[in-house]
Amino acid sequence: MKLSGKKYTGNRFISAYEVLVWMLYVGIYKYSMLVETNWLPRTRGYFPFPQLILYAFFLTLYIVPYYRVIGPWFLRKRWHWQLVLVSILYFIFVPKFTNWACTWLFAHGSTGEPLLSYYQRRLHWFTMGLHNRMLMLEDLLTDILAFLSVMFMRYAFENEQKRHALEKDNLQLQLQTLKAQLHPHFLFNTLNSIYGMSLTGAPETPDFILRLSDMMRYVLYDCSTHQVSLDKDLQFVSNYLEMEKKRYPQANIQFEIAAEGAGHKMIAPLLVIPFLENSFKHGAHRITDNGFIKGLLQLTDNQLELTLSNNVLFTALPNQKQYGGVGIENVQKRLTLYYPHRYTLHINSTDSLYAVHLKIQL
Incomplete structure (x- = not known):
């Protein structure tokens, strides 16, 4: 689910629900309550009194300031007891005067029978009710x-929207942190490799300098957005692999990228690289010639699939950090945010092997 550039879908849902309440409750239920009174005849020439639908809507307008403004304001302030007190006062006094005023308007604006008599009788009833402490408690209860x-559904959706926005901002900050961590760790190691290549006069030195330049440009500029071209993200992965292969020329590194048509797909940036970085950071290839890193990254239709495994030299050090750490946790949160119910991630970690299987429905 992409949050940026799109209106949160919950707003449309709650608006549709609000319209439905007005149509079904006010337009049908309250209208039927008005028609069922003994003050209206049931002769063929009069029923069904469509003007009473409009009258029902006007009678209910008094509650709009409460559930749209007053109630939400107290809820946002978390003043719950104050809201209860204000609600009691509001529904004791406001409906009396608004019902009287609305009926007075209809009584003076209607000229035909029997609605004129109907409005006049209701006006007399509301005038008498102004002196009472409670008025039509049963009708008020259904309105409430x-x-x-x-009101509460709108408040709940607003909180959910804020939670999503906060989570998105938090993950964006984590992405910036991930990029900041990637810069020095990867940059210094790569520069050392390129420096060694330049000392030996290796002919591929300019090519690796260009690769490093492309990678830094991608991290600094392209990754500032929520979505990037899959082709660019995979090119970054390819450059990263070539750099690491140069650092560990004796290691058994077998990684294939098969993603035809990636230029037409979009993806959240830097989802794959933390898994690769962990493989190179914790893999046994750093110490022994028997170390290996094997993987496949392929695009099939709209599904991106990553299969990655490497052997690990287990050492039970007292302060040893958990394999994966913050980088993998960050990827899991970003996957949940941007691809809810559209991805699967399985991580199998043992003392000697670490394997990852990730599927993303783009």
Whole structure:
């Protein structure tokens, strides 16, 4: 799910739910309650009184400031007891005056029978009700239940939206941290390798300098967005592999990239590289000639699949860091954020082998 550049889908859902409440509850239920009164005749020439639908909507407008402004404001402040007190005062006094004012308008704006008599009788009833402490408690209760559901659902979706935005910002900061960690660790080692190549006069030295330049440009500029071209991301992986192969020429490194049509796909940046970096950082190839790193990164239709394994020299040091660490945890969170229910990640870690199998539905 891409959050940037798109309106959060929960806003559309809650708007549709709010419209549905107004249509079903106010337009049908409250209208039926108004029609069922004994003050209206059931003769063929009058029923079904479509004007009463409009009247039902006007009678319910009093609750809009409450569930749209007042209630959400107290909820955001987390003033729950204050909200209860304000709600009691609001529903005791506000509906009385708004019902009276709305009925007065309809009584003076209607000229035909029997609605004129109907509005006049209701106006008299509301006028008498202004002197009472409670008015139509049963009708108010249904209004409260219907629109409190809208208010609390809107509040819940707003909190979820804020949580997603906060998680996105947090993961973006983690991505920046990951890039900052990648810079010195990888840059210094690569520069040392290129320096050694230049001392021996290796003819491929300019090529590796160009590869390093492309990689730094990708990390600094292209990775500043939430989505990058899959072709560029895979080119970064390819350059990284070539650099590491140069650092460990005796190691058994077999990694294949098969991604035809990657130029037309988009992906969140730097999802694959933490797994590769861990393989080169913790793999046994650094110490023994028997070390290996084997992997396959392939694109099939819209699915990107990574298979990676390497052997590990296990040493039970007291302060030894967990294999993978923050980098892998960051990738898992970003996968959950950008590809919910569209990826699978299996990591098998033993004392001698570390294997990763990742599938992403782009």
